[in-house]
Amino acid sequence: MNDRRIEEILDFIRMLYPSETPIPLHAPRFLGNEKKYLIECIDSTYVSYVGRFVTEFEEHIKKATKANHAVAIVNGTAALQMMIMAVGIKPGEEIITQALTFAASAAGIKHAGAEPAFIDVDRDTMGMSPSSLKSFLSCNVERLVDGLYDKGNGRRIAAVMPMHTFGHPARIAEISAICEEEGLMLLEDAAESLGSTVGDRHTGLFGKAAILSFNGNKPVTTGGGGMVITNDETLAARVRHISTTAKRKHPWEFYHDEVGYNLRLPNVNAALG
Ligand SMILES: *Cc1c(COP(=O)(O)O)cnc(C)c1O
Numbered sequence: 001m002n003d004r005r006i007e008e009i010l011d012f013i014r015m016l017y018p019s020e021t022p023i024p025l026h027a028p029r030f031l032g033n034e035k036k037y038l039i040e041c042i043d044s045t046y047v048s049y050v051g052r053f054v055t056e057f058e059e060h061i062k063k064a065t066k067a068n069h070a071v072a073i074v075n076g077t078a079a080l081q082m083m084i085m086a087v088g089i090k091p092g093e094e095i096i097t098q099a100l101t102f103a104a105s106a107a108g109i110k111h112a113g114a115e116p117a118f119i120d121v122d123r124d125t126m127g128m129s130p131s132s133l134k135s136f137l138s139c140n141v142e143r144l145v146d147g148l149y150d151k152g153n154g155r156r157i158a159a160v161m162p163m164h165t166f167g168h169p170a171r172i173a174e175i176s177a178i179c180e181e182e183g184l185m186l187l188e189d190a191a192e193s194l195g196s197t198v199g200d201r202h203t204g205l206f207g208k209a210a211i212l213s214f215n216g217n218k219p220v221t222t223g224g225g226g227m228v229i230t231n232d233e234t235l236a237a238r239v240r241h242i243s244t245t246a247k248r249k250h251p252w253e254f255y256h257d258e259v260g261y262n263l264r265l266p267n268v269n270a271a272l273g
Helices: 003-016 034-044 052-065 076-086 103-111 130-139 172-182 233-243 267-272
Strands: 069-073 094-098 115-119 141-144 147-150 157-161 185-189 209-213 226-230
Touching (some): 034 267, 052 069, 052 267, 076 103, 115 130, 130 141, 130 172, 147 157, 172 185
Parallel strands (some): 157 185
Antiparallel strands (some): 069 226, 209 226
16 A cells, blocks of 8 residues: 555545544444343352353354354463464474564464564465465475474474454465465464454364454453364363363362463453453
């Protein structure tokens, strides 16, 4: 887009919104049963990560996206960390993501111990460019028996993680085809794209797993919140386990079989969702 075109668009927006107050990119609206459910949640005393609203919210998201599994997490950034750890990416491995994104894409990668590598987006989709991915893979990568390695730093490349900017889908089918050809895992940062589909498939269901965010500036909000969606049952169970303190199911005993995390979405937040 050239500067003149941007000016024209801004003029149009000023005509629609003549006031001096800033136009919010996203402002949450609470027009439904939010208050009713919040009161119900408080009255139930189940305000933490166990409760019917968490389960119901996961079911709603499964229905909306047609994902087979959904695990509610405390926010999108933590959901990224849990997803990356649960798929078995090891500390020091590299994940190719896009330069145009919210900082959390890279922060989530780092929280999981992995390292981000940034490639360009397409101007029209603002999502990861398949041609940038191709040229990165042909110029910067060495193919060894156990996988692809970044020539610049020697790191093993574990996954590719595009993001669907402002809900506009990236060229995800092309990216998915490249990943398949190269034997690379595809993960999606679908934090901004709840409700966006490509063909009849919801964004986030083109690879192994994806995350959604329910922060106040996202299509649906729980105040703070996130989710991992996937069609892989074992992976969903793994995300649930490590994010719920790694506690084994038992009627009274507290047996945690590894160092777990306490990153599930509280019932109070799920009630809002
Ligand atoms: C919002 C967002 C996140 C993180 O979600 P939080 O719920 O705010 O932690 C991650 N990636 C992208 C692209 C986002 O827009």
